[in-house]
Amino acid sequence: MFEILPLTPELLAELGDELGGCDFTDPSQTDFLAVATSCDVQAAPGNGKTTLLAAKLALLSRNWSTRRRGVCVISHTNAARTEVEDLIARHPTAGRLMVYPHFTGTVTTFINQYLALPYLRGLGWHVRQIDDDAFAAEALRRYPAWGVLDNLAKNKKLKLKRRLEEWIPLLDLDPGFTDTDAEPRALAVRCRKGQWGAHTDCGKALESLKASMVKSGLYRYADMTALGWRALRENPALAERLRDRFPLAILDEAQDTHGDQLRLLEHVFKQEGAAFQRLGDSNQTLYDDDGAAPAYWTPGPGCIPLDTSRRFGGEIAGFASRLTARQAQNIVGLGARPASRVMVLFDEATIGGVLGAFAEEARAL
Incomplete structure (x- = not known):
């Protein structure tokens, strides 16, 4: 597959x-x-x-010679990607x-490309723009043109306007959608908590609204993941081809890749024929979505600990x-003792006062 020079x-x-x-001499x-x-690598904060x-x-x-196969380095954010690129560019x-x-x-660029x-x-x-905002x-500008949605929003007794306007911006494609025509008419959407199902008039109107957005080439980031799943399911050999192209895939900041994106990467790379190396700190994840399984990355048995x-x-x-609640870790501090130490504790009610x-x-210091 690939070889690493003796250290x-x-x-x-x-x-x-x-x-x-x-x-780099630490074991x-x-x-x-x-x-x-x-x-898997469980890394303490500030470990390098x-x-x-x-x-x-x-x-x-130093010894990567093939011109057809490569290393795939995936991060969750552009900031993490840039940090890696800046280091290796020199x-x-x-x-x-x-x-x-x-x-x-x-990860979004990988799935898209x-x-x-x-x-x-x-x-x-057609693809015009992929952007949640x-x-x-x-979508909020268009929905009054859908009579069912407009009537529900205007019915003061039902008090649904606010809820509808919470659902509409989050209309994600369901990977199980069946409309593959050149001009989509009604696309299955992933239902949110409390949202009406596809069998209702409201559900059908939401699917029709989503189809109109897709017809205009407007997508959410999550739609790309759903389409990626469709591509893999309809072309089972595609994952094998990707493993052949990338015999080594490294996922940086793994704790921030969660839900469908994490499952998709595991479907592609966590199989025979490729090495899937995941680095992160599961105690510092940006997200906590218990509705997504797995909600966040968890290091597997035998993970390599970077404790310092x-x-x-x-x-x-x-x-x-x-405080290492998700992945117990005994962190070893090598830094100097600071002259001043401040810890700000907050909850949801007081988070606005943190800054x-x-x-x-x-200012006091």
Whole structure:
């Protein structure tokens, strides 16, 4: 599949120098650098995970010779993608992993490029814009033209206007939609909590509204994931082709890729024929959606622990260790003890005052 050079002390020292004087001799770091099979990495905050990922790519670039197969590096956000790209762009050999046949990008870009957009082109459907905010604004502008929806919104006794206007911006394609005509008429949508089903007049109107948006080429980000699933189900060999193209897939910030996106990536890469390596901190996920299964990434058995942190010292590390609720971790603080320490505790009722409280502490110092 692919080979990783033996990790000699000399090679580790060279990698460290090439990436700005880093030290990659910790056993957990070398475990990740050396592994060529699927694995999970549970990383403490401030442990240098992104630099370690760049070191892995630098190591792979030294003897990656095939021009047809590449490394697939997927992150959740553009910020994380840019951080990785900035590190490897300055490396003498790792920069080649930023071009074909390799891929570095967000999970949405990966799904769009290799699954959803080719599938849409095959259907002959138009794509004008993929954006949640643009979809919401246009869908809310259009819905009064649908008599059923407009009547429900105007009926003061039912008091449904607010609820309808919460549902309409979130009309996601259901992967089980059946309309594959060149001009969609009524597309199955994923029902939200309390939303009427497809068998009702309201449900049919919502499906018709969604179809009109698709006909205009307007999509939500979640629609691309639904289309990606359709592409995989209708073309079972597609996942195998992607594994052949990318024998190694690395998912960075894995804790923030959840629900349908996480399941899709696992369907493609967590199979024989590819190594799927996932790095993240499951205690720091951005999302908590219990309706999505799996709601968030959880490191598997035998995960590689990156327990050290250079962000803070032992006292804060000990306290932070007690907060690792999803994945128990004993964080080791290597940073200096700060001159001043501030912790702001808040709940949903007081979250609005957090920035002001922090600003007051900063002003006092």
